[in-house]
Amino acid sequence: MSRHASAVRARLLILGGGYVGIDAYRAVMRQLGPQVRRGQVEITVVNSTPYHTFHGFTGEVLGGVLPLERTLTPLRDLLPQARVIEATVTRAELPMQRVHVQDQAGRTSTLCYDHLLIGTGSRDPFERVPGLREHGWRLKDSRDMQAFRAHLAQRLADGQPTTLAVIGGGFAGVEMAAALRERLTRAGVPGEVDLLCSGGVLDCLQARFGGLAAHARQALQRAGVQLHLGRRVTEIRAGEVRLEDGASLRADEILYAAGIALSVLPGTEELPRDGAGRLLTDDFLRVQGQTRLWTGGDAARVRHPARAGDCPVNALWAMKHGMWAGHNMARSVQAWSLKRFSYRGLGQVAGLGRGDGVGELFGVPLTGAAAWWLRLLFFVWYMPSKRQGARAFAAMLRPPRRRGTPAPALQPTGG
Ligand SMILES: Cc1cc2nc3c(=O)[nH]c(=O)nc-3n(C[C@H](O)[C@H](O)[C@H](O)COP(=O)(O)OP(=O)(O)OC[C@H]3O[C@@H](n4cnc5c(N)ncnc54)[C@H](O)[C@@H]3O)c2cc1C
Known part of the structure; x- marks a missing residue:
């Protein structure tokens, strides 16, 4: 018409x-x-960008469980009646x-x-963290994520020992640390994953769900993630994280997940x-x-x-x-009266590697496999494209490959 x-x-x-x-x-x-x-x-x-980026499965993408393409959906497929301008x-x-x-x-x-x-x-808070732009990996923009994935896959394929420092003890940082630890183990590459938090692990849960935060902390420790709690990062340098107390930590790769601007x-x-x-x-x-x-x-x-x-x-x-x-x-x-925003929330959940998680649904705490399944189903349901959701679900149930293989070029699949 x-x-x-x-x-x-x-x-x-x-x-x-x-x-x-x-x-x-x-x-x-x-x-x-x-x-x-x-x-x-x-x-x-x-x-x-010409696509929507679903960040919920960042851990799985970094962990090599899910191709990045499964989290990107072309906007033209999602918005068929809109004029989409890239x-x-x-x-x-x-x-x-x-x-x-x-x-x-x-x-x-x-x-x-x-x-x-x-x-x-x-966006990423470049001005708050000196050195982030030059020496840190950011994961908000899918192009940055793709660059990191390719770099890590190459390191692992070469069998290079790898120390990874993840900055941020919130949901994103915890999920990344757990997923990367699993990936190093699976690849059989010597190395370490350090999680640096200015406070504790999942502090946002502490007040109402202290048991969940404790479960997450213990699960990370059991998996072999080195926790550095109460350590505020002041600067990122090449291969080094500088801390507020004057100490520093060496790492081959430094990932940032500690806030936005x-x-x-x-x-x-x-x-x-x-x-x-x-x-x-x-x-x-x-x-x-x-x-x-x-x-x-x-x-x-x-x-x-x-x-x-x-x-x-x-x-x-x-x-x-x-x-x-x-x-x-x-x-x-339509010149109708407006509706007051009245959404009350549903819950929150974090993955702690394959088969484990912590979360709460309408205030009911969940841990272990129940939380992991809840998160998977919840995220798949809320992905903007049901087809991408089904593909992500199928990929997540497949056993992951052992060795890292270099990541292919970024190519979003149709929604
Ligand atoms: C690594 C990571 C992991 C996360 N994990 C989770 C999670 O597990 N669960 C969860 O609930 N939340 C998670 N989040 C947070 C969640 O992604 C954000 O809260 C959510 O994306 C906010 O949605 P939004 O629509 O406001 O912004 P966005 O989803 O960021 O969308 C904003 C869009 O605007 C575009 N844009 C910005 N500026 C311009 C401009 N000037 N011109 C044109 N386009 C522009 C951007 O390209 C982007 O596509 C995560 C975030 C990150 C970075």
Whole structure:
């Protein structure tokens, strides 16, 4: 069907093709699908890569259990009715309701909108950790992850002794350390995995689920991960991690999983933010004080609807923010009243290597195989593409290969 500009009632522009962006698109389609198909409502999604990255299985990817491709899904498959633009958003002009983008070839263009959703997530905190950019491996961007995978696979294929330092005692760091330890053992390559935490292991669970944090700590120790608790990293150098107490730790490869930082899109400096740079929202996922500007996920600070404090910063909450923001954006287009964000959470879970994990579902603690299965099923269910989820599930049940083989070039598979 041809689209006539005069018939377009609303232009919805989504910045970021991550969890927020995908779920916002889906929520809009649920309500305005017929109008989108008739060309009366336009959805445009801008993302710096042509695919969505699922971070939940980072441990399995590093551990050589899951090909990286299984965690990448082309955005065009996920957003069939949207105009998908592979470009970087460089600047916004909020009073003019437009943003400027630049593609990889350097071509620039301007996109106008009636409603704007900022779902650009977070980035690695380079300025907080000197040496991270030059000497540390980061895993947020799938291209960095691919580079590390290829490098590690080559080392293991060559049988090179390898010491790996993982910085960060949260969910991502713990999962990576456990997975890498398993991989070294499986490859039969001498080496060590060190986990450096400024506090303890899974401190976020300590207050309500101290037993789970203890289980994780013991499982890591049993697996042979060297724990360095209460050791804050101040700098990363070539082959060396510098610590706050003046000591240092040598490592062949240093991986960073200890926090995020926010970028402020030029032109949005005046919007209300917290000290970390996250956009402040109202109860409907609008940026505070704005009627056509929406946000969620890592980029936003959203008040938890059921208890004191903010929503956790993770993929599940990003999806729910996206869903609510998309839903309210669609209601706004229809001039309907908005729905207050009321999602209350589900639980949290961390993998500790094959067959083990810790987690809680609606406050019920789980450990061992039960937690591992819960995590697997939960993640597969929440992957943005069911086909990719099924492939990931099948790959995870296969016994992993013993030796590292060099990783192939990055090639996302269809969703
Ligand atoms: C290594 C790692 C492991 C993790 N493991 C887990 C886990 O096990 N469970 C869990 O719940 N959470 C996990 N997380 C956290 C989770 O991935 C984030 O909370 C989630 O991605 C936030 O979703 P989002 O949509 O806000 O941002 P993202 O998913 O990061 O999406 C933002 C998108 O915006 C794009 N973008 C950014 N800036 C621009 C720009 N200027 N122009 C165009 N595009 C732009 C990015 O390319 C990206 O595609 C992990 C994170 C990392 C890094």
